[in-house]
Amino acid sequence: MNKAVLIVLLIAALLSPALAKTAPKESSHKSTTQVESKTSKDTQKEKSKEKQKDKQKEKQTDKQKKSKASKSTKSSKKSSKKSSGKIAKDDESPSDSTKKVSIKSDDPKAFTKALLYEKQGVEVEFVDATKKSRKSRKNGEKKPTKTETVGEYFDFSTMLIPITHEARLGSPYGIRDHRLHRGVDIQVEKGEPMVAAYPGEVIVSKYNQGGYGHYVLVQHENGLQTLYGHLAERTVKVGDQVYPGDIVGLAGNTGKSSGAHLHFEIRYGDVNIDPTTVVDFPHWQLKPGVEKYSKKKAIQAHRKIQSKLKIENVYIVKKGDTVADVAAFFYISEDAVRRINKLGKDQPLKVGMKLKGCM
Numbered sequence: 001m002n003k004a005v006l007i008v009l010l011i012a013a014l015l016s017p018a019l020a021k022t023a024p025k026e027s028s029h030k031s032t033t034q035v036e037s038k039t040s041k042d043t044q045k046e047k048s049k050e051k052q053k054d055k056q057k058e059k060q061t062d063k064q065k066k067s068k069a070s071k072s073t074k075s076s077k078k079s080s081k082k083s084s085g086k087i088a089k090d091d092e093s094p095s096d097s098t099k100k101v102s103i104k105s106d107d108p109k110a111f112t113k114a115l116l117y118e119k120q121g122v123e124v125e126f127v128d129a130t131k132k133s134r135k136s137r138k139n140g141e142k143k144p145t146k147t148e149t150v151g152e153y154f155d156f157s158t159m160l161i162p163i164t165h166e167a168r169l170g171s172p173y174g175i176r177d178h179r180l181h182r183g184v185d186i187q188v189e190k191g192e193p194m195v196a197a198y199p200g201e202v203i204v205s206k207y208n209q210g211g212y213g214h215y216v217l218v219q220h221e222n223g224l225q226t227l228y229g230h231l232a233e234r235t236v237k238v239g240d241q242v243y244p245g246d247i248v249g250l251a252g253n254t255g256k257s258s259g260a261h262l263h264f265e266i267r268y269g270d271v272n273i274d275p276t277t278v279v280d281f282p283h284w285q286l287k288p289g290v291e292k293y294s295k296k297k298a299i300q301a302h303r304k305i306q307s308k309l310k311i312e313n314v315y316i317v318k319k320g321d322t323v324a325d326v327a328a329f330f331y332i333s334e335d336a337v338r339r340i341n342k343l344g345k346d347q348p349l350k351v352g353m354k355l356k357g358c359m
């Protein structure tokens with residue numbers, strides 16, 4: 001054995017632990033110890049041929065270990081997917097031989113998916129995802145809960161359309177009968193389920209005879225509120241937490257309504273948002289660009305309609321007018337006329353008085 005070979009071997013021995021450290025994480029620990037034991041062997045035997053053999057062996061075992069390791073991580077990933085993320089996979093492939101899928105209860109499209117699965121004859125199981133999402137937030141994987149408003153914008157991309165099929169619109173949003181029709185009237189059948197558009201808390205669930213009839217108002221995490229009016233039946237009460245797709249009531253014809261329909265409003269504080277700027281109801285889909293819906297534009301549009309309303313929302317009392325006449329003009333009750341205009345119970349009208357039909 002000449003000196004040159006020895007030097008080469010020594011260098012190799014010195015370098016190999018360092019090289020081993022740069023090996024992939026999964027096997028770095030094991031391969032380092034292997035390399036160390038091997039190099040001491042080599043220096044003892046000082047046989048390059050054997051070393052080459054050893055190296056080959058080591059390479060092979062390393063490969064095997066690596067493939068084993070990667071296999072095991074793959075399978076563990078798979079199994080963890082199965083246990084925690086089964087839904088994600090099953091969501092996409094309902095045509096499983098088991099014919100049963102799980103849907104996370106906080107999935108914004110849960111209800112829609114359930115409906116579609118049912119049509120396909122697939123059994124649907126709702127699973128509570130609150131625990132998991134809390135956990136993942138703890139782990140720092142906090143994904144913005146899409147319902148949050150991002151700065152100056154609303155994200156309507158995860159809004160669930162509150163009806164379950166394509167539907168024509170009756171009365172649109174806007175000024176009607178000298179008052180602001182604050183939402184849209186959607187033509188649906190009596191008894192149809194009406195669903196929550198976003199996660200939130202029910203803040204009103206009551207009956208209003210002269211107006212909304214049975215109606216539900218939900219406060220959402222993103223600052224928006226949605227209102228569902230003229231319901232035949234309310235299925236939630238104040239304080240209830242709702243998820244998108246949860247049924248808030250059944251469509252009806254209660255309150256000031258002629259024929260079954262859903263009166264649907266989107267509110268942001270005092271600002272009303274025309275639902276048709278977000279949803280294409282006849283095609284039952286969201287409009288493009290709604291993930292970045294300008295708050296400023298929504299407020300401006302509301303102000304514009306308010307100033308128009310100011311002009312239209314005035315009744316100048318003529319000789320002989322009664323509160324009933326004013327009420328008929330505005331299509332509201334006499335009580336409403338008195339309340340809105342702060343008139344006493346028996347306070348008479350004076351000619352020239354300017355009365356409003358809404359606040």
Ligand SMILES: [Zn+2]
Nearest residue numbers: 183184185263
């Ligand atoms: Zn309406």
